[in-house]
Amino acid sequence: MATYAIGDIHGCFDELQSLLTKINFDPQHDRLWFVGDLISRGPNSLGCLRFVRNLGDRAVVVLGNHELRAITGLSGNGTKEFLEYMGFFNNIPDLEEIYSWLRSLPLLHHDEELGFTMVHAGLSPNCSVADALHLSEKFGKILADKMLTKKFFAPTKRKLPYEEPPREDIEAWLHFNVGLMTKIRYCTKQGGLISPKEVRESGLLGADGEPDKNSPYQAWHKQRNWQKGERIIYGHWAVAGLNIGKQHFGLDSGAVYGGKLTAMQLDHPQHPITQVDSPPYIVVG
């Protein structure tokens, strides 16, 4: 039995099948972890959803920002444009099953035995895995009760704390943290989200175009107050590409943009990486 984590698929169904062949995936015994963003942009989002859902308890999936957008669209709270963009919602017989499966997915997955935590984008510098799990459970209840509204996708407020606030602020607290866990790339030491554009405009860049080491804006995994034993698997950052550190494991290698689709074996001491090439289904710029 082996366990593999797989990066952002974005509808690259054929490449997912090639990758599973390459790792000799055995659906009877192996397990797959998915970092989210199974859908959108690529050619076969629906195929990806059906395939992963049919894996049942052989698959662990966390919600990406695109799954959240899909849930919002399906809940009737999304915009008309968004429903068109996600055209695969029309006339599919298993829509209800897919919708309820999406709403059952967590924001965060933690496996004590394997010693890995998985989240789509990342965690705020001082947000513990335990706090993030608590938040994921609270948000899960909102999803189960079909309470997700499109305001979860409004611009994220920057300075709210990750600590749970008094009851009346709970929606704002969830809104901030759900946005953060599914979208964070760069942030401040306090965990304020900063867009790549703002980082570039700050001028505080080194020769490689990344933030200078003295810049207050750094990748979330550089700002993180890492605790002993924490190891976080994430995706969402195709531009940064495969990014393997001691405690952070960034697996979005930009398949849909003509990069690669990546699998990392979790239950092997060297965490071997397997990749397949993908054509550029969409072109940036």
Ligand SMILES: [Mn+2]
């Ligand atoms: Mn994403």
